[in-house]
Amino acid sequence: MHLKTHGIVLGQTPFGSQDKMLTLLTSDQGMITAIAKTPGRKKSRLSAASEVLAYSELTLFEGRTHYILDSADLENNFFKLREDLGKLSLAGYLCELTRFVIPQKETAAETLRLLLNTLYLLEKGARPNDFLKAVYELRLMCLSGFQPDVEGCAGCGETEGDFWLLPGEGVLACKDCLPDFLSSAEREPYRVPFPQAVRRAFFHVIQSEPGKIFSFKLSSDAEKLFADAAEAFTIFQTGGKFSSLDFYHSVMG
Numbered sequence: 001m002h003l004k005t006h007g008i009v010l011g012q013t014p015f016g017s018q019d020k021m022l023t024l025l026t027s028d029q030g031m032i033t034a035i036a037k038t039p040g041r042k043k044s045r046l047s048a049a050s051e052v053l054a055y056s057e058l059t060l061f062e063g064r065t066h067y068i069l070d071s072a073d074l075e076n077n078f079f080k081l082r083e084d085l086g087k088l089s090l091a092g093y094l095c096e097l098t099r100f101v102i103p104q105k106e107t108a109a110e111t112l113r114l115l116l117n118t119l120y121l122l123e124k125g126a127r128p129n130d131f132l133k134a135v136y137e138l139r140l141m142c143l144s145g146f147q148p149d150v151e152g153c154a155g156c157g158e159t160e161g162d163f164w165l166l167p168g169e170g171v172l173a174c175k176d177c178l179p180d181f182l183s184s185a186e187r188e189p190y191r192v193p194f195p196q197a198v199r200r201a202f203f204h205v206i207q208s209e210p211g212k213i214f215s216f217k218l219s220s221d222a223e224k225l226f227a228d229a230a231e232a233f234t235i236f237q238t239g240g241k242f243s244s245l246d247f248y249h250s251v252m253g
């Protein structure tokens with residue numbers, strides 16, 4: 001059975017002596033793996049479409065255990081990202097994180113659109129790397145069923161003032177309630193500063209329509225805290241260890 005869909009390559013590993021196993025995020029099937037056979041005359045086209053970050057219209061053949069990539073029309077490979085190691089390493093992390101959360105069929109189309117928009121803005125240099133990273137992390141977490149509760153303090157319901165985000169719990173604590181959270185936990189919970197500007201940014205990313213997710217601005221101080229909070233939330237909620245994230249940080253210093 002043949003399947004036509006759009007998809008982006010999130011990862012590739014050698015398969016057998018000559019073929020490649022691709023991890024694809026597709027708009028119709030969610031995340032799938034597909035074998036890209038070393039082709040004869042179709043070689044250059046399929047090879048280009050098998051590279052990480054290649055976005056194509058794909059024709060897949062449904063085999064017994066795997067999909068097999070039959071043909072591909074490359075639409076974008078975000079080539080300019082390769083000219084900037086910081087951007088390229090961030091794109092690598094976005095792919096690794098996406099593979100880790102395994103987007104399901106139901107949210108695949110929106111996740112794919114989010115990833116494409118993020119890569120497009122990253123390639124253009126339209127917004128700072130850390131801003132794009134934070135927006136992607138937070139919205140991806142929401143699409144994957146991990147949504148932080150930023151309505152107010154989880155202890156007393158206060159909505160004014162500055163908070164702490166407890167990323168493992170996905171909740172806020174005000175300064176009056178924080179000692180209770182600290183004393184009731186077995187281990188002192190990790191926490192990050194969460195002022196109102198960051199809370200507004202989180203609200204925006206959580207609630208926005210897909211087309212407006214990136215349409216907000218922050219001061220550079222708030223942007224740094226926003227990025228720290230989104231990353232801490234992502235790491236604590238997934239429990240993931242991402243070598244590409246460590247690499248990104250080492251590149252960006």
Ligand SMILES: [Zn+2]
Nearest residue numbers: 153156174177
């Ligand atoms: Zn409180």
